[in-house]
Each structure stands twice: as structure tokens, then as C-alpha cells.
Amino acid sequence: MRLRKRRRKNSVYFDYSMLAVVIILICFGLVMLYSASAYEAASDAAIGDDMFYFRRQAVNSLIALAAALVVSFIDYHAAVFFAPVVYIAAMAGMGAVRFSPFGRTVNGATRWLQIGTYSFQPSEIAKIAVILMIPLLIVRLGRGVREFRNVVLLFFVGLVPALGAYLFTDNLSTALIILAICMVLIYLAHPRTGPFIVGTVVLGAGAVGILALIRRTISNSSSFRMRRILAWLQPENNLSSGGYQVMQALYAIGSGGFFGKGLGNSTQKLSTIPEAQNDMIFSIICEELGLFGAILVLLLFGYLLYRLYYIAKNAADVCGTLVVSGIFTHIALQVVLNICVNLNLIPTTGVTLPFVSYGGTSVIFTMIEIGLALNVAKSITPDLQTEEEEF
Numbered sequence: 001m002r003l004r005k006r007r008r009k010n011s012v013y014f015d016y017s018m019l020a021v022v023i024i025l026i027c028f029g030l031v032m033l034y035s036a037s038a039y040e041a042a043s044d045a046a047i048g049d050d051m052f053y054f055r056r057q058a059v060n061s062l063i064a065l066a067a068a069l070v071v072s073f074i075d076y077h078a079a080v081f082f083a084p085v086v087y088i089a090a091m092a093g094m095g096a097v098r099f100s101p102f103g104r105t106v107n108g109a110t111r112w113l114q115i116g117t118y119s120f121q122p123s124e125i126a127k128i129a130v131i132l133m134i135p136l137l138i139v140r141l142g143r144g145v146r147e148f149r150n151v152v153l154l155f156f157v158g159l160v161p162a163l164g165a166y167l168f169t170d171n172l173s174t175a176l177i178i179l180a181i182c183m184v185l186i187y188l189a190h191p192r193t194g195p196f197i198v199g200t201v202v203l204g205a206g207a208v209g210i211l212a213l214i215r216r217t218i219s220n221s222s223s224f225r226m227r228r229i230l231a232w233l234q235p236e237n238n239l240s241s242g243g244y245q246v247m248q249a250l251y252a253i254g255s256g257g258f259f260g261k262g263l264g265n266s267t268q269k270l271s272t273i274p275e276a277q278n279d280m281i282f283s284i285i286c287e288e289l290g291l292f293g294a295i296l297v298l299l300l301f302g303y304l305l306y307r308l309y310y311i312a313k314n315a316a317d318v319c320g321t322l323v324v325s326g327i328f329t330h331i332a333l334q335v336v337l338n339i340c341v342n343l344n345l346i347p348t349t350g351v352t353l354p355f356v357s358y359g360g361t362s363v364i365f366t367m368i369e370i371g372l373a374l375n376v377a378k379s380i381t382p383d384l385q386t387e388e389e390e391f
Contacts (some may be wrong), residue, residue, distance in 0.1 A: 002047065007314040007387075009306055012070075012378050013377060013378055013381075014374065014377065014378065015307060015310075015311060015373075015374055015377040015379045016371065017303075017307055018304065018307035018308070018370070018374065018377070019370075019374065020067075021300055021303050021304045021307065022068075022304065022355065022360065022367070022369075022370055023065070023217060024300060025066075025300055025301070025304070025354075025355040025356065026061050026065070026164055026355050026363070028300070028356065029057075029061075029281075029353075029356035029357070030054060030057060030058055031263070031356055032281060032284065032285055032288075032356060033053060033054055033057055033277050033281065033357075034051070034053070034054040034272060035263060035264050035266065035269070035284065035288060036266070036269050036276040036284045037050075037052075037053040037276070037277035037279050037358065038050040038051075038054075038275070039267075039269060039270050040269070040275070040277075041053055041343070042334070047092065053277055053358055056358075056360065057358055057359075057363070060342075060360035060363055061248045061363055061365060063364060064363045064366075064367035065358075065363040065367060066366075067176070067364060067367055067368050067371065068367040068368060068371035068374065069371065070371065071368050071371025071372055071374075071375065072371045072372075072373070072374035072375045072378075074371075074375060075375065076134055076319070076320060076323055076363075076372055076375045076376050076379075077319065079132060079323075079336050079372060079375075080136045080139075080319055080323065081136070081253065083129065083132035083133040083135075083136045084133065084136075086125065086128060086129045086132055086133070087129040087130075087132075087133045087157075088160070089125060089129075090122055090123075090125040090126040090128075090129040090161055090164075091126075091160070091161060091164050092122075093113055093122025093125060094122045094123060094126065094161075094164040094165060094169055095164070095168055095310065096122070097110060097111065097112070097113050097122060097168055097169050098110070098168040098169070098382070100168075102114050102115060104119050107350035111169040111170065111171050111172065112124065112361075114229075118261045119253065119361075119383040120201065120360070120364075121169070121171075121174075121361045121362075122169070123164075123165040123169050123171050123174045123178075124174075124361050124362065124365040125365065126162075126164065126165055126174070126178055126248040127174070127178055127181065127330055127365070127369075128163040128365060128368065128369060130157075130158050130161055130178050130181050130182055130326065131181060131188055131323060131326035131327060131330065131369065131372075132323065134154060134181075134182055134186070134322065134326065135185065135318075135319050135322035135323050135326070136157060136186045136319075137153070137154055137157060138154065138185070138189045138318070138322060139318060139319050139322075140184075142156075143328070143330065145186075145189050145190060146191055147188060151190065152185060154182070154186050154391045155182065155183075155186075156386055157182070158178060158179055158181070158183070158186075159161050159179065159182070160180025162175040162178040162179040162182070163175065163179055165178060165293070172348075172349075173337065173350055173351050175336075176179070177330065177333050177334070177351075180329065180333055181326050181329050181330055181333075183261060184326070185322055185325060185326055185329075185357045186327045188321075188322065188325055189322065214387070229347050245273060245274060245280065246344050246348065248268050248272045248283075249268070249273060249280050249283035249342050249344075250257070250283075250343075250344060251268060252266065252268035252269075252283040252284060252286060252287035253283050253286040253287065253342065253343070254290065255267075255268075255287055255288040256286045256288065256289070256290040256293075257290050257291070258290045258291045258292055259290040259291075260286070260287060260288045260289040260292070260293055261287060261288055261289030261290075261294050262288060263288050263289065264288065265288060266284050266287045266288045267287075268283070268287055269284050269287075277337060277350060277357070278340060278343075278352065278357055278358055278359070279348070279349075279356040279357060280341075280342060281351070281353060281356055281357050281358075282297070282338060282339055282353055282356075283342045284287075284293070285297060285356075286342075297356070301331075301335050301354075304331070305328060305331065305332055308324055308327060308328040308331070308373055309328060310373075311324045311373055311376055311377045311380065312324035312325045312328060312376075315376050315379055315380065316379035316380065316381070317378075317379070320376040320379055321371075323372060324372075324373050324376050327369045327370070327372065327373050330366075330369065331354055331366070331369075333355070334351050334352065334354050335353065335354060337351040338351050338352060338353040338357070339353075354366050
């Protein structure tokens with residue numbers, strides 16, 4: 001006679017599916033990075049090595065993967081407990097970029113902190129700081145989170161590093177991402193949704209009005225960001241102020257067709273799109289792999305976001321849910337913003353495509369976030385397992 005016996009799994013849940021999709025994205029990114037950067041790196045007299053960018057990104061990716069695995073074994077409650085330390089370190093790092101001799105300027109932007117031979121962007125730490133700090137405060141406030149003064153407090157805690165990213169490192173896109181993460185976490189924790197809907201509508205209407213005003217007055221402005229907006233609105237008439245890069249990216253996307261020209265066969269990467277391995281790498285993917293490749297990338301990111309959603313929904317406590325929700329918001333925003341820039345739907349922002357674009361700081365700190373999500377996943381109660389036993 002057979003009886004079905006239900007019992008709980010003894011093993012701790014580990015989200016191998018999420019780890020696998022992240023590794024696939026990193027490997028895919030390395031392939032596309034080499035394809036996009038080999039010609040420029042080889043033709044650059046200061047580099048003269050077609051493997052230069054690939055090699056550096058591969059090393060950083062291995063470090064990032066190791067960091068993610070280490071963080072996955074650190075209880076996320078301990079990480080949240082030390083959130084104030086991370087928060088202060090992020091603010092100190094961004095301040096050091098502006099006021100210390102360790103600030104490093106690349107392509108006219110001073111956003112890096114140089115320590116020995118290694119440089120990184122402290123604003124990336126600020127994203128993690130907000131992802132940890134806001135949940136810590138929400139959990140400690142408890143029911144008090146519904147009070148207006150506490151909502152203002154939470155918003156202020158997110159606003160400070162956002163202002164730091166903008167004022168100290170002149171990085172508006174990162175400042176907006178930090179602020180967006182803060183707002184999403186407050187929205188998820190607050191019992192009322194009406195005020196947030198009204199606020200979103202008001203902000204949207206204000207943005208439309210500001211855009212209309214900018215369009216009328218922008219031609220008389222010499223501001224760097226104003227020129228970027230003008231290049232977005234009329235790229236064909238503003239090639240020297242950013243429109244050229246946007247136009248070439250659109251040519252690359254349009255010429256790829258459905259299956260693309262083939263891996264390595266892009267023509268726009270041949271010094272036509274400056275530093276194509278950075279935030280414009282999606283256009284090279286579209287040119288070489290076509291619409292098929294673009295859809296494949298979107299499906300991979302979609303599955304990654306689904307796994308983060310699953311972990312956030314099934315986390316053991318509110319703290320875990322909020323931490324993973326912040327990670328979800330960060331990665332989703334970067335993907336959307338990067339692709340929108342490549343399609344010229346928004347002005348150029350310098351936001352990288354996670355795990356795919358070149359950038360050691362980005363991949364390492366994003367993988368640390370993945371490590372946090374993997375640790376939160378361990379708190380998920382294993383599903384009941386059915387076994388057949390002989391009786």
C-alpha cells in the first residue's frame with residue numbers, strides 16, 4: 001500500500017534561477033562588450049589592445065560574482081542593521097569626490113574616487129545605502145509610518161544622498177534613481193495610495209509644463225544639460241552637442257532588422273558611436289542581433305525582475321520585502337532609462353545597462369544587491385514536498 005507523506009524540505013531555499021539568469025546576462029554582456037569595444041581599443045594609440053575593455057570587465061565580473069556569493073551568506077538583517085554606516089560612508093565618499101584631491105575626472109565629469117590604482121563611483125554606494133536605510137527606518141517606525149511627519153522624515157533621508165549625488169558628483173541621473181527608490185519604498189510601506197497618485201499626477205503635469213517652457217527658451221541657454229535636452233528634441237540640428245551620438249545609435253538600431261547583421265558585424269561601432277561599450281551598447285546589440293537579440297535581452301531582464309518580485313512577495317518579513325523591492329526598483333529603472341536613451345525617448349543620462357555595459361563599479365555594486373536578494377530568498381519557507389513511501 002502506498003501513502004503520500006507530506007513533509008517540509010530540510011534544505012534552505014536558494015534561488016538558483018535568479019543566479020543563473022544574472023550569470024547569463026554577465027556572459028552575454030562580455031561577448032557584446034568585446035564586439036562593441038575591440039575596434040576602438042585596438043585603434044586607440046594609448047591602449048592598442050583589442051582585449052583591453054573585455055579583460056577588465058571580465059575581472060570585475062568575477063570579483064562581482066564572488067562578492068554576491070559572499071553577501072548571500074550574510075544575514076540581510078545584519079546588513080540593514082549597519083545601514084547607517086553605509087549611509088554615512090556613501091555621503092563621505094561623494095563629498096570626497098568634490099572636496100578632496102582623490103576626485104577623478106573622466107570625460108569632463110568628476111564622479112570617481114581614485115584610491116591607488118582603483119577608482120569607483122561613491123554614488124553607487126548611495127543606492128545601496130538607501131535600499132538598506134529606508135527599510136530600517138520603516139521597520140522601526142512601525143505603524144508610525146502612516147504619519148505625515150514620518151513620511152517627510154523618510155523622504156528627507158532619501159533626498160540627502162540624492163542631493164549629494166547631484167551636488168558633489170554632478171550626477172543627476174543617479175540622484176533621480178536614488179530619489180525614485182526612496183519614493184517607491186515609502187509608497188509600498190504607506191497604507192494609503194491616494195496621496196501618491198495625486199502627487200504623481202501633479203509631478204507629471206509639472207514635468208510637461210517645464211518641458212514646454214524649456215523648448216521655448218532652450219536655444220538661448222549654454223547649460224550642458226540644456227544642450228542635452230535640445231539634442232534630444234532636435235538631434236539632427238544639434239549634432240555637435242550630443243545629437244550625433246543619438247542619431248548614430250538610431251541608425252544602428254534601424255539597420256539591424258529582425259535578426260541583425262551578425263555578431264561582430266556592426267559598422268556603427270567603428271568609431272561612429274563614441275565609446276559604444278558604455279551606455280549605447282544596446283544599440284550595438286540591436287544592430288548585430290536585430291530585434292530578436294533586443295527581445296532576448298528584454299526577456300532575460302524580465303525574468304530577473306520576476307525572480308526579484310517573487311522573493312519580495314514571499315520574504316519572511318517586511319524588512320526583506322522592502323530591501324528586495326528597492327533592488328527591483330533600481331535594476332528596473334536602469335534598464336528602462338538606458339533603453340529609452342538608446343531609442344531617443346529621453347535625453348542622454350549616462351545610465352548603464354546592468355551587467356551588460358562596461359563599468360566595474362556598476363557591475364560590482366549591482367551584484368552586491370543581487371547577493372542581498374539571494375540572502376532574503378533564503379528566508380522563504382520551503383514548499384511542502386510530496387514523497388511516496390512504501391507502507
